[in-house]
Amino acid sequence: MITFQNVTKTYKGSTVALRDCSIEIDKGEFVFLVGPSGSGKTTFIRLLLREEIPSSGRIWEAGKEIGHLSKWRIPYLRRNIGCVFQDFRLLPNKTVFENVAFALEVIGRPKHVIASQVPQVLDLVGLTKKSGNLPGELSGGEQQRVAVARAFVNRPLILLADEPTGNLDPTTSLGIMRLLDRINRTGTTVVVATHDAGMVDQMRRRVIELDHGDIVRDQARGMYGLDSAIAAAGAGSPTGTMVETATAPVAKAGAPAPTTGYADSRDRLGRRDVDS
Amino acid sequence: MPVSAGYVAREATTNLWRNRLMTAAAVLTVAVSLALVGSALLLKQGATKATVHWQNGVGVAVWVNGDASPAQFQAIGTQLAQNPLVKSCIARSQAYDFNEARQTVAADEFNATKQSDYPSSYRCVLQNPSDATAVVQQFTGKPGIFGTPSSPTAQIRTMESVIHILQWVFLSVAVVLLLSASVLILNTIRMAIFARRREVSVMKLVGATNWFIRLPFMAEGLIQGLLGSAVAVLVVLGLYWGIGLDTTKTAANQGNLIAQMSMGTWEVAATCILVGVVGIGVGVAGSALAVRRFLDV
Numbered sequence: 426m427i428t429f430q431n432v433t434k435t436y437k438g439s440t441v442a443l444r445d446c447s448i449e450i451d452k453g454e455f456v457f458l459v460g461p462s463g464s465g466k467t468t469f470i471r472l473l474l475r476e477e478i479p480s481s482g483r484i485w486e487a488g489k490e491i492g493h494l495s496k497w498r499i500p501y502l503r504r505n506i507g508c509v510f511q512d513f514r515l516l517p518n519k520t521v522f523e524n525v526a527f528a529l530e531v532i533g534r535p536k537h538v539i540a541s542q543v544p545q546v547l548d549l550v551g552l553t554k555k556s557g558n559l560p561g562e563l564s565g566g567e568q569q570r571v572a573v574a575r576a577f578v579n580r581p582l583i584l585l586a587d588e589p590t591g592n593l594d595p596t597t598s599l600g601i602m603r604l605l606d607r608i609n610r611t612g613t614t615v616v617v618a619t620h621d622a623g624m625v626d627q628m629r630r631r632v633i634e635l636d637h638g639d640i641v642r643d644q645a646r647g648m649y650g651l652d653s654a655i656a657a658a659g660a661g662s663p664t665g666t667m668v669e670t671a672t673a674p675v676a677k678a679g680a681p682a683p684t685t686g687y688a689d690s691r692d693r694l695g696r697r698d699v700d701s
Numbered sequence: 702m703p704v705s706a707g708y709v710a711r712e713a714t715t716n717l718w719r720n721r722l723m724t725a726a727a728v729l730t731v732a733v734s735l736a737l738v739g740s741a742l743l744l745k746q747g748a749t750k751a752t753v754h755w756q757n758g759v760g761v762a763v764w765v766n767g768d769a770s771p772a773q774f775q776a777i778g779t780q781l782a783q784n785p786l787v788k789s790c791i792a793r794s795q796a797y798d799f800n801e802a803r804q805t806v807a808a809d810e811f812n813a814t815k816q817s818d819y820p821s822s823y824r825c826v827l828q829n830p831s832d833a834t835a836v837v838q839q840f841t842g843k844p845g846i847f848g849t850p851s852s853p854t855a856q857i858r859t860m861e862s863v864i865h866i867l868q869w870v871f872l873s874v875a876v877v878l879l880l881s882a883s884v885l886i887l888n889t890i891r892m893a894i895f896a897r898r899r900e901v902s903v904m905k906l907v908g909a910t911n912w913f914i915r916l917p918f919m920a921e922g923l924i925q926g927l928l929g930s931a932v933a934v935l936v937v938l939g940l941y942w943g944i945g946l947d948t949t950k951t952a953a954n955q956g957n958l959i960a961q962m963s964m965g966t967w968e969v970a971a972t973c974i975l976v977g978v979v980g981i982g983v984g985v986a987g988s989a990l991a992v993r994r995f996l997d998v
Binding site: 497501502531533575 | 704902907909913
């Protein structure tokens with residue numbers, strides 16, 4: 426479903442956001458992208474949305490090479506991708522129903538399709554009773570569920586979420602993650618960039634860890650940090666298998682293994698933050 | 702995906718209403734500038750009509766010395782009749798010219814003269830009005846001729862050049878105003894884009910095509926241009942009917958400048974169409990520039 430082949434993304438001033446990344450995500454997978462600020466998670470998402478183009482390497486999404494996609498085809502690519510952000514990005518003057526319907530309206534879906542699909546997806550996210558409310562009248566968790574509904578209403582092949590629980594408390598975050606899990610069970614590939622260690626540890630899905638543009642870990646049924654994975658393994662819990670991909674430079678030659686927190690790791694490598 | 706006209710119209714009108722103060726300013730500027738363009742065009746058409754009218758009436762008055770013998774007077778008449786440039790001539794006696802002077806010369810000046818001071822004359826109509834100068838040259842200084850034969854050509858030329866200057870002044874002011882109207886429309890659309898940047902980012906995110914995002918903004922500019930040109934067309938029509946430039950009032954204005962400038966419905970309709978097209982053009986150009994410059998799709 427998603428293939429990165431030796432992808433490097435360099436911003437102006439030679440800031441490297443992603444370095445020679447190669448990765449493959451299959452259809453129907455649920456993947457967490459983890460790593461400290463500046464590790465390249467958001468660039469990863471932006472590349473998938475074709476908001477950025479790789480400096481080198483190639484990206485395939487749903488069978489299409491998107492790096493050289495002509496500009497007029499980009500909207501059609503995005504119709505296959507749902508996207509959820511930390512700041513919800515809802516339209517404050519539209520009701521919950523209208524916000525979700527907007528995603529179908531702008532791609533020209535007929536009214537009868539909108540009338541049938543929007544209530545279905547609002548039911549899925551548990552907001553049927555709030556369909557007439559404005560976003561300002563909802564809690565943060567409810568607003569994020571509206572954003573998820575909007576991302577999913579078009580039944581996309583891929584759902585990308587950039588820090589979807591960044592503004593939410595742990596209980597609400599759990600609700601959002603369960604929702605993403607339900608969506609994943611419908612066959613949609615879900616990629617979640619997150620800092621939410623508790624959530625990643627609880628969900629036990631594939632984890633791709635980025636550090637200053639390098640993929641340093643690709644682990645099936647992984648945990649947020651290497652520390653927690655080791656701790657869990659030491660405790661004899663079924664953590665799954667640590668998988669290091671052939672292309673992932675797990676540790677730089679001469680650099681100590683990242684055994685401490687991410688802030689330490691960033692300071693040690695002394696690289697700039699490009700992710701914010 | 703075809704963009705629904707209903708959606709574009711709805712979005713454009715909603716945005717115009719939200720941003721109504723700037724919209725009103727842009728529409729008024731378009732209206733004033735296009736009204737000036739329309740007036741200049743009417744003036745030009747009127748001047749062309751009047752010039753033809755005046756030129757058709759241009760003749761040459763050949764003055765004959767008051768003491769010339771009847772044979773001499775007759776001979777000049779024959780020369781004029783045989784001149785290929787002259788169509789026809791009417792002989793006027795000293796008494797006629799004296800009476801005519803009573804109407805045209807100031808009273809105290811007229812009272813100081815007597816009939817014998819006036820020349821008799823031939824009033825000639827030419828085959829081609831533009832030959833007036835040639836006829837004047839041919840008869841100047843001939844025996845029995847009093848002074849220089851006169852023709853109103855010079856006055857017509859002066860009139861034409863005044864109208865020509867006025868027309869250019871109108872058009873220059875109108876061009877400056879049209880430019881400022883375009884900039885105002887551009888600014889209105891820029892503000893609309895800024896106000897809707899959140900909506901635009903969501904549209905992009907969910908896969909709206911570039912034209913789906915752009916068209917409502919372009920339509921806003923188009924509507925502003927249309928509204929402005931509609932007001933300008935009303936001004937042009939007001940001018941046309943208000944001061945009686947329509948041919949139906951020619952009889953009422955008989956003899957004055959306005960009657961000579963009068964024109965048909967088709968000519969004023971052409972002016973209105975041109976004003977409308979320019980208005981739409983200004984609106985579309987302003988909004989297209991704003992969309993290109995400020996809308997990142």
